[in-house]
Amino acid sequence: MANKYRPKAQGYDVGSVVTTKSPYGSHEDMVVDPIDLEELDPDTRFAKLKDNDVICKDDRGYYKTERSRLDNGLADPNRYCDRD
Numbered sequence: 001m002a003n004k005y006r007p008k009a010q011g012y013d014v015g016s017v018v019t020t021k022s023p024y025g026s027h028e029d030m031v032v033d034p035i036d037l038e039e040l041d042p043d044t045r046f047a048k049l050k051d052n053d054v055i056c057k058d059d060r061g062y063y064k065t066e067r068s069r070l071d072n073g074l075a076d077p078n079r080y081c082d083r084d
Helices: none
Strands: 053-058 061-066
Touching: none
Parallel strands: none
Antiparallel strands: 053 061
């Protein structure tokens, strides 16, 4: 006799584990000092930073965002959009 119920679907791996407070928002504890960054080229470290800009680090690497986007409860498009 054939089994009338289909087998239970197996789960799948959706990706890496998020180690920050949220997967899309930027937070104050993610801000790094651009002087201490050895990964970035010294000539381009401050070239595009304005007074309101900060550099943050998440699981995918470094990105630039505005200070007003930190801890505001909204998603930060500078974080979740494709990076150059």
